[in-house]
Amino acid sequence: MTTPSASLPAAEIGVIGGSGFYSFLDDIEEVQVDTPYGLPSDRIAIGDLGGRRVAFVPRHGRDHRYPPHKIPYRANLWALRSLGVRQVLAPSAVGSLTPAYGPGTLAVPDQFVDRTSGRAQTYYDENAAIHVSFADPYCPVGRTVAVETARKAEWEPVDGGTLVVIEGPRFSTRAESRWYAAQGWTLVGMTGHPEAVLARELALCYTPLCLVTDLDAGIEEGEGVTMEEVYRVFAQNIDRLRAVVSDVVSSLPADRTCPCARTLDGMTLPLELP
Numbered sequence: 001m002t003t004p005s006a007s008l009p010a011a012e013i014g015v016i017g018g019s020g021f022y023s024f025l026d027d028i029e030e031v032q033v034d035t036p037y038g039l040p041s042d043r044i045a046i047g048d049l050g051g052r053r054v055a056f057v058p059r060h061g062r063d064h065r066y067p068p069h070k071i072p073y074r075a076n077l078w079a080l081r082s083l084g085v086r087q088v089l090a091p092s093a094v095g096s097l098t099p100a101y102g103p104g105t106l107a108v109p110d111q112f113v114d115r116t117s118g119r120a121q122t123y124y125d126e127n128a129a130i131h132v133s134f135a136d137p138y139c140p141v142g143r144t145v146a147v148e149t150a151r152k153a154e155w156e157p158v159d160g161g162t163l164v165v166i167e168g169p170r171f172s173t174r175a176e177s178r179w180y181a182a183q184g185w186t187l188v189g190m191t192g193h194p195e196a197v198l199a200r201e202l203a204l205c206y207t208p209l210c211l212v213t214d215l216d217a218g219i220e221e222g223e224g225v226t227m228e229e230v231y232r233v234f235a236q237n238i239d240r241l242r243a244v245v246s247d248v249v250s251s252l253p254a255d256r257t258c259p260c261a262r263t264l265d266g267m268t269l270p271l272e273l274p
C-alpha cells in the first residue's frame with residue numbers, strides 16, 4: 001500500500017458514490033481531509049472491505065448538497081490520493097441514449113465526450129504545461145475487472161460505449177438528447193467530467209460503473225426525465241450495485257501494471273503530489 005500523507009489514515013482503493021449512493025462501508029473511521037483545492041464533498045469514510053482498505057466519498061455530499069457543476073472534484077481526487085488511494089471506482093446514475101439499454105442496465109463505458117463548461121478540470125494551470133494522455137480515459141484493468149465481476153454476479157453489463165457528460169443541472173431537451181444519440185453516444189450523465197481527467201492527472205486508475213436509471217428525453221416519449229425517476233430506479237438497484245462494487249474492490253490487483261500508473265513518468269510537475 002502506498003504511504004499516505006503524514007497523520008492521515010491509509011487506504012488503497014477509493015470509491016466515489018453518486019446520486020443515491022451516499023454510504024458504502026461498515027465500521028468506518030471518518031476523516032476530514034483538507035486540500036489545496038478546499039474541502040472534499042464530505043468527510044471521507046475509511047474501512048476494510050474484502051481484505052482491502054477502502055476510502056469512500058459521496059460525490060454530492062451525504063445530503064446531496066453539491067449539484068454536478070459545483071462538486072469539488074479537484075478536492076475529492078486530491079484527498080483520496082492523500083490517503084494513499086491509487087485506484088478509484090466511480091458508480092454513477094446515468095440516462096440511456098438507446099432503447100437497448102433500459103433502466104437497471106449496468107454499463108462500463110470506455111469513452112466519454114465532454115459537453116460541460118466552466119468546470120475546473122486540471123491541477124496544472126500555472127508554472128508549467130502538463131498534458132496527460134487521455135485517448136482512453138478509463139483504466140483498462142479496472143474496466144476488465146468491473147465487467148468480469150458483474151458477469152459473475154449474473155448482471156450482464158454493457159462493455160464499452162460513450163458517456164456524454166452534460167453541464168446540467170437540468171436534464172437534456174429532446175433535441176439535445178436525439179442529437180447525442182445520433183452521434184452514436186450511448187449514455188448521458190453530469191459528473192463523469194472532470195472527475196476522470198483529474199484522476200488521470202494524479203496518475204490514479206479510474207473506473208466508471210454506470211447504472212442506467214432512465215431512457216433520456218429523446219429516446220422515450222412521455223414527460224421526460226425526472227429526479228424522482230432517477231432516485232427511484234437507483235434505489236431499486238442499489239443493493240446489487242453495492243454488491244458488485246464490493247466484489248470489484250476485492251478483485252482489483254494490488255499492484256498496478258496499467259498505463260494509468262505511469263501517466264506522469266518523466267514529467268517535471270509544477271506541484272508536489274500528495
Ligand SMILES: CSC[C@H]1O[C@H](OP(=O)(O)O)[C@H](O)[C@@H]1O
Pocket residue numbers: 017018019059060067068091092093094168189190191192227230231
Ligand atoms: C439525481 S438526478 C441527476 C444527477 O444524477 C447523476 O449523479 P451521479 O453521476 O453523481 O450519480 C447525474 O450525473 C446528475 O448529477
Ligand SMILES: Nc1ncnc2[nH]cnc12
Pocket residue numbers: 093094095096166171172188189190213214215216217225230
Ligand atoms: N437522463 C440523464 N441525464 C443526465 N444525467 C442523468 N443521470 C441520470 N439520468 C440522467
